[in-house]
Amino acid sequence: MRDLTAIRIVLVGTTDSGNIGAAARAMKTMGLSDLALVGPREFPSDKATARASGATDVLERALVVDRVEDAIADCNLVLGASARLRAITVPADTPREAADRIASLPGSTRISVLFGREKTGLTNAELDLCQRLIHVPANPEYSSLNLAMAVQVMAYELRQCLLEPAVEVADDVPPATQAAMDGLFEHLERALIHVRYLDPDNPRQLMRRMRRLFHRAEPDADEVNLLRGILTKIERSTPPTHD
Amino acid sequence: MRDLTAIRIVLVGTTDSGNIGAAARAMKTMGLSDLALVGPREFPSDKATARASGATDVLERALVVDRVEDAIADCNLVLGASARLRAITVPADTPREAADRIASLPGSTRISVLFGREKTGLTNAELDLCQRLIHVPANPEYSSLNLAMAVQVMAYELRQCLLEPAVEVADDVPPATQAAMDGLFEHLERALIHVRYLDPDNPRQLMRRMRRLFHRAEPDADEVNLLRGILTKIERSTPPTHD
Numbered sequence: 001m002r003d004l005t006a007i008r009i010v011l012v013g014t015t016d017s018g019n020i021g022a023a024a025r026a027m028k029t030m031g032l033s034d035l036a037l038v039g040p041r042e043f044p045s046d047k048a049t050a051r052a053s054g055a056t057d058v059l060e061r062a063l064v065v066d067r068v069e070d071a072i073a074d075c076n077l078v079l080g081a082s083a084r085l086r087a088i089t090v091p092a093d094t095p096r097e098a099a100d101r102i103a104s105l106p107g108s109t110r111i112s113v114l115f116g117r118e119k120t121g122l123t124n125a126e127l128d129l130c131q132r133l134i135h136v137p138a139n140p141e142y143s144s145l146n147l148a149m150a151v152q153v154m155a156y157e158l159r160q161c162l163l164e165p166a167v168e169v170a171d172d173v174p175p176a177t178q179a180a181m182d183g184l185f186e187h188l189e190r191a192l193i194h195v196r197y198l199d200p201d202n203p204r205q206l207m208r209r210m211r212r213l214f215h216r217a218e219p220d221a222d223e224v225n226l227l228r229g230i231l232t233k234i235e236r237s238t239p240p241t242h243d
Numbered sequence: 244m245r246d247l248t249a250i251r252i253v254l255v256g257t258t259d260s261g262n263i264g265a266a267a268r269a270m271k272t273m274g275l276s277d278l279a280l281v282g283p284r285e286f287p288s289d290k291a292t293a294r295a296s297g298a299t300d301v302l303e304r305a306l307v308v309d310r311v312e313d314a315i316a317d318c319n320l321v322l323g324a325s326a327r328l329r330a331i332t333v334p335a336d337t338p339r340e341a342a343d344r345i346a347s348l349p350g351s352t353r354i355s356v357l358f359g360r361e362k363t364g365l366t367n368a369e370l371d372l373c374q375r376l377i378h379v380p381a382n383p384e385y386s387s388l389n390l391a392m393a394v395q396v397m398a399y400e401l402r403q404c405l406l407e408p409a410v411e412v413a414d415d416v417p418p419a420t421q422a423a424m425d426g427l428f429e430h431l432e433r434a435l436i437h438v439r440y441l442d443p444d445n446p447r448q449l450m451r452r453m454r455r456l457f458h459r460a461e462p463d464a465d466e467v468n469l470l471r472g473i474l475t476k477i478e479r480s481t482p483p484t485h486d
Contacts, residue, residue, distance in 0.1 A: 026392055031382040054385055096403070137402065139274040144297055145395075149269055152392045153399050159380065160339070197476040209469060217460035226452060233440040238481045 004162060006110060007102070008034040009151060010071045012126060013117040017042045021051030021059065022148030023115075028055035030155035036063040036071040036112070068114065068126050069178075075112040076175040077105065077218070080122050080130035081150055083143060091216060092133040095154050099161035101132075109174040113154060118147050128208060129178070131215040173220040180224050185211055191231040195238055247405060249353060250345070251277040252394060253314045255369060256360040260285045264294030264302065265391035266358075271298035273398035274406075279306040279314040279355075311357065311369050318355040320348065323365050323373035324393055326386060335376040338397050342404035344375075356397060361390050418461040427467050428454055434474040438481055
């Protein structure tokens, strides 16, 4: 048995406030209660309240912020729901695989699941914040799940998987927080510029590729510190370079 | 692989025509297309059409009848969705159990799944027409799934169980070979010695920790080459060190 309330649903740039209400209702039916809204077009709204039905408490407690980063700063694992499987590969799970993965994590892990805009989903920059994607397998001829429906399916799978008898926990250290990962990537970028592997005037896709690689490894806080120690050593043992 | 179009969704006495449209959309996203409406309060309706989004074809082909019997006459198996587990016991399955059961039936079996009125569900007489019930496990403190949401969850489970395991492979590049990984770790070890982070006389557990971290990321061959390029650059930009 696991605490479903430790899982945050983050709705990014929602256009139709009715979907916010319907998502809150979907969450509450499955026992979730932590909702964050990033730049909603209209909130609070009567339409959201009406569609929330008996779940207005979820709306009232919702965190409303301007940037995705502010909704996930304290999270160890960030998953992004994506209707499309992008060209640049981030590993994608079905809702069931994602819920199974979450079930295997230590109970103290803080998790966010991001859902993007109705028409355009999450931006590439927002997807870069995600360790993994969640893709709901759908009819290839018509895969247009309504936003709140996607929240319902994910919440349903979370309840199915997390309230099942406890799964063997592989590791009792949760992944590093998003803030720690950001610190790592900033440090890595500085070090790569320092050794002149990365040209700040022509960065190409290098940091994106690094983020994907290190996100997949899901390093814990100790490992992030270890990597940063190495980066510091590299910076100190390399003379400043000049063109 | 099995024909999802042989499964009929029957909405009984639906009050809000918006739910009919949302249910049609939910069905189509999962590959279902056979919808029957028993005594809908308002149909056709603009609200249903709007909520159906790109699934208006499901609405246009919907069978509209007055009695449940007329919607299920040609069916071999009739399942009834029920939010409440009634005193009079009919066997109840979760959506997954129901979908597994359907998956085990001969392909020619015609199946209907009944969904009742928003407020009051199916009547006892309607439940008597069902061989089994389907009950979506929900938050006992708030189990009020929206009608179309319940259709979405059931359609999702049907697609999950009846279609072959989804081959949603995000990355078509296989992980690097073991030999390539060994080459990476040897190179990493040399580089860490070079920048004097690793003392070969007292290596502690450093390389073991690095191996664990990078193995978890499952880098592909391109990513291994990228990492080795960085290591080469670090070695070249750092003067050889002397004790």
